[in-house]
Amino acid sequence: MTDRQVFEVEPLGHVVGGRIEPTDDYWGGTEAVIRLDSARFTPEATRGLEEFSHLEVVFRFHLTDPADLHLGARRPRDNPDWPEVGIFGHRNMRRLNWLGVSRCRLLKVDGLDLHVAELDAVAGTPVLDVKPWFVDFGPRGDVRQAAWTTEMLGDYFAEPAEG
Template sequence: MEPIEMIPVAHVVGGRVEPTDDFWGGTRSIIRIDGDQFPTEATKGLEDFSHLEIAFSFHLTDKTDLHPGARRPRNNPDWPEVGIFGHRNMRRLNWLGVSRCRLIAVDGLDLHVEDLDAVDGTPVLDIKPWFTEFGPRGQVRQAAWVAEMLTDYFAQGADAPSR
């Protein structure tokens, strides 16, 4: 297969500086769209949406730490081994993350967001408004270990603003 070249459309500014497994709830940051590539009109209409879907690069991950086979999520011996496509961690061939976050405000090319699980400096590859109609259709199911693992994922962290 031929490689695909991608150019970031934006970068994350502020929020957390280190990627960690949990406590992303309340984390606020800005997605700063590249003004050299995009005019202010690029964000027109975004204010009508409550949530965004963000594709980004896991730029801080050690590229030698790729695990394409099966492994236990978070190396927890209580959880089953699952293949690379059976969980959402950063150890992937293309180092690609996808996250849904709440859009707080649009200020020109700055998108103020909450609960984006990407750190300061993260290259953003694409920004899409969340359409309810693109959400899951039919009954949703997932492995039992997922709910246990993600119990604190969006819990309020120490650096989250108080409300």
């Protein structure tokens, strides 16, 4: 029995500045602003946020081609050296609801502008939710992950080479 429900969500803001094209790596040093919707929020909505070093951001992969949805297994980044992994073993943009989750550094709060670093979302990205990162919500117990992920993400938060 399938109990499918449809939910409607509205962006609470958008990413301004930063990267303009999504890429697989080199998000280190990337700075952007999450600009919250001033028609719905006042600066009171961000009160106290400056006390936190990191944010958890939920956003929509708005540049993804809907025809590029892969519900089954495939190789990460199409690398033949890595195993086939099902859709729920990936963290990429090819997702049923096109949702991304990122933990980024909060640099500054300026009214409704949240200045962040290492947010792996591009300019124009609709932001669906912003939450402060609580250390207490971090992983409990031993953490494990597939070996291929460490190889794949070796340059993910590296800074781009000059040139």
